[in-house]
Amino acid sequence: MYDINRVRKDFPILSKVIYDKYPLVYLDNAATTQKPRCVVDAMTDEYFNVNANVHRGVHFLSQQATDLHESSRETVRRFINAGKTSEIIFTRGTTESINLVATCFADAFMKAGDEVIVSEMEHHSNIVSWQIAAQRTGIVLRVIPISDDGVLDMEGYKSLFNERTRIVSCTHVSNVLGTINPVREIIRIAHEHGVPTLIDGAQSTPHFAVDVRDMDCDFYAFSGHKIYGPTGVGVLYGKERWLEKMPPYMGGGDMIKTVSFNGTTFNDLPYKFEAGTPDYIATTGLAKALDYVSSIGIDNIYRYEQELTQYAISQMLEIDEMVIFGPRTNHDAVISFQVGNIHHLDMGTLLDRLGIAVRTGHHCAEPLMRRLGIEGTCRASFALYNTTDDVDALVNGIQRIRKMF
Ligand code: PMP
Numbered sequence: 001m002y003d004i005n006r007v008r009k010d011f012p013i014l015s016k017v018i019y020d021k022y023p024l025v026y027l028d029n030a031a032t033t034q035k036p037r038c039v040v041d042a043m044t045d046e047y048f049n050v051n052a053n054v055h056r057g058v059h060f061l062s063q064q065a066t067d068l069h070e071s072s073r074e075t076v077r078r079f080i081n082a083g084k085t086s087e088i089i090f091t092r093g094t095t096e097s098i099n100l101v102a103t104c105f106a107d108a109f110m111k112a113g114d115e116v117i118v119s120e121m122e123h124h125s126n127i128v129s130w131q132i133a134a135q136r137t138g139i140v141l142r143v144i145p146i147s148d149d150g151v152l153d154m155e156g157y158k159s160l161f162n163e164r165t166r167i168v169s170c171t172h173v174s175n176v177l178g179t180i181n182p183v184r185e186i187i188r189i190a191h192e193h194g195v196p197t198l199i200d201g202a203q204s205t206p207h208f209a210v211d212v213r214d215m216d217c218d219f220y221a222f223s224g225h226k227i228y229g230p231t232g233v234g235v236l237y238g239k240e241r242w243l244e245k246m247p248p249y250m251g252g253g254d255m256i257k258t259v260s261f262n263g264t265t266f267n268d269l270p271y272k273f274e275a276g277t278p279d280y281i282a283t284t285g286l287a288k289a290l291d292y293v294s295s296i297g298i299d300n301i302y303r304y305e306q307e308l309t310q311y312a313i314s315q316m317l318e319i320d321e322m323v324i325f326g327p328r329t330n331h332d333a334v335i336s337f338q339v340g341n342i343h344h345l346d347m348g349t350l351l352d353r354l355g356i357a358v359r360t361g362h363h364c365a366e367p368l369m370r371r372l373g374i375e376g377t378c379r380a381s382f383a384l385y386n387t388t389d390d391v392d393a394l395v396n397g398i399q400r401i402r403k404m405f
Helices: 004-009 037-049 060-080 094-109 125-137 154-159 183-192 280-296 298-316 344-352 366-372 388-404
Strands: 088-091 115-119 140-144 165-171 197-200 219-223 234-238 256-260 263-266 322-324 334-339 359-361 377-381
Touching (some): 037 280, 060 088, 060 234, 094 197, 094 234, 125 140, 125 165, 165 183, 298 388
Parallel strands (some): 115 140
């Protein structure tokens, strides 16, 4: 599909040796991905050769920096197949994108007693942001239940709609269970009720092709750092007709047309939602990361990671007392597991001693943990550079730790 050895050479950190002994086996990609050299080089180059504030100067460097920043917006637009660059808002990440919608959509379109539908498998960012809006405005959260194997209950979903439903905010892929949700169906049902949708794409964009127009979502959020880009930058896609009616999120430079003490007029989209100096170096890095992904081919990445995930699941299930959470089909490159009564923190700490990086805990999804009746899990998550050797190291590591207990 692609030359994995060549790809791995693009990521300098992968050749690191942990505790002076073990080659790094990095399986914490759902938390953040490693960066290819081209991303860091592009950002260094901009700092050394272009750096100037964007949108503000007539001078050469400022214009060059502005061109780079705006061409990054076009790269993002193309990557998710949005219709217009005015619908691409740069944020600090998925969390900020969701908070922006929860705040500004609630202010524009919701009043006390109106309802937002979220699901039981949401990341805290898609729960707490709506709870904060609820404290301010009196809106109410309704929750789509899930089955024991971590699949959304679609009948339960349909039954939540009523005349007070104003928006559905749901994750595309669970960061804990790896469940790939049927977002097209979720969006279609919401639209039948005249209700718009926000899809949390933090765990989808790095793994498979996302087409916001084909999906017909009204908002889509994702983070740069989970798709081989830098930290501190993310995206909110929003349909123009919603964004235009929403008030700004923050006030400051760049988001205004004119300011006086008698009143202020706001800038056009997307700038109305981008107050202050944007992280224009990070947007360059993000665009480079998306180009990198496109050069390998997102469909190739999907096929490769699916094979790797299936291989991992089959190998891990050979281990006695192994429990893997989440569904067996429509399962993305995230595996949450528990072995017997070995505490997830012990498992994670001991795997680390073997150079294997996994995540442990509640994964910012405490309501989901409660639903599953557990405190936390160990989570291995894959990226385009992981190999069957990484999986074998994980499986051998778990076997070794099992014997110790
Ligand atoms: N939603 C999901 C499904 C996630 O996995 C994450 C990150 N773990 C977030 C939202 C928040 O992303 P960020 O921290 O990059 O804002």
